[in-house]
Amino acid sequence: MHGNSPKTLRQDLLRQRKEFAAGENHALATENLITKLNDFLVGDGNLIQSIALYWPIQDEVDLRTALLGWVNSDSGRQLALPFARPDKHLDFYQWQAGDRLTPSQHGVPEPDPSNPQRPVITPDCILIPCVGWSKSNTGSKTHYWRLGYGGGYFDRTLAQLRKNKPNLICIGIAFDWQKLDDAQWSAQTHDEPLDILVTESGVFG
Template identity: 35%
Template sequence: MNPNNIQQLRKELLEQRQSLAHDTALYNSIVLQIHEHVLIALNALTHIQTIALYWPIRDEPDIRAVLMDWCCQNPKRRLALPITKKNQPLTFHEWAFDTEMKPGLANIPEPFQTPAIEPDLVFAPCLGWQGFDQRFWRLGYGGGYYDRSFADFAFVANPPIFLGIGLEEFELSPIQWQTQPHDIALDGIITEKNSRYSKGFVPHQ
């Protein structure tokens, strides 16, 4: 895809999501449905103890509350947020509701004083997403941070599960967006409609 075209696509998706979020009641309902499917996924992934999530920006679905509730149910469970360094893979640092934060590289709050931890599961926000041939990909903002992180984790003994969080109406056809060789497939995608997993992935682990 022409770089200009993909930037235009990102711009249009951001505008569409902003417009959707302006209807507060509707958008809150959509986010609560996403919460339900997040919990369904976690009930299947019973071995998960450590989850990396994201600090929502630009009207991304906010899953912090549902994951804090999940974390509080077991003292062994932990949450983490990403710390961003320019052109580097993300590192994930422990986070709780009372963790001291400071703005990071993209002016997104980061837990700068807590230790880095290795997550069992990473939830990645999707500006757009694609499901094709039982595989799923995310379209982000173009920085490549999650792709670098996904690729980096491929070399560890027990790589985390990668699940995208997206909106159903932001599914992209191969005509709208063609994935590139550097794009790393997700293990699945969660929207307000349901959770779907890539071919060969078994959520009951």
């Protein structure tokens, strides 16, 4: 374990991410990551018709422009943004550029759940930003894991959605340097695995 707690590890990683975002390698790494995601969406992920993205905060990778291009290239495609419920689960509401958003209690812009023109959907794919990530091997299977902000929203939501939609694809978005080893952090029993991890180096899963 890193330092005294996962909280200390998160703080260190967020500081490093801020420094990386201000550095000279950030733009190219981001461009390469988005290219890898786009390659997946037109290749193995070409059957995906709805994607839940995230509104970037704290130097997270901004995928909005790329995903607006993806959705605009096919009239049957949809985008959605998460809304945090009081029970610490997420609902995903349809989203289009220009929609009015309001900040959550955590300061994250969220859709208006009372907007009748933007219903709740269960997306085919959920994109999740990582504060850190790790991988583990079970037999011949490699699992990828996300270290998030510690609220547990995505883990609770994925556990429920996967029961009702087993073919849901959960994709972690991260940079190579955010990889953690077992001495720093390892997934807990309540953590939900990622189906795919996308970094500037490739698509893994």
